[in-house]
Amino acid sequence: MEYPWQEVVLAAFAAPPESLPAKFSAAQRAIADRLEDQPQPDRYEISALTDALNALSVLMCEAVQEQQRREQDTA
Secondary structure (H helix, E strand, O other), X not given: OOOOHHHHHHHHHHOOHHHHHXXXXXXXXXXXXXXXXXXXXXXXXXXXXXXXXXXXXXXXXXXXXXXXXXXXXXX
């Protein structure tokens, strides 16, 4: 990992569905904290932070859709 916060983001992607909300929140917090830290991230890290936020957004959307599918299958 190039940046320490990436470990928390990676953990969200490796989390089982029941742990995803907590891991997702932790990843978002780690990114937000890094954006507030000093020294400010350089443009390469900002790009990595942006990519991570976008990927987390996709992950969460897919997890919600999967949960809805499971609920429909059991209904």
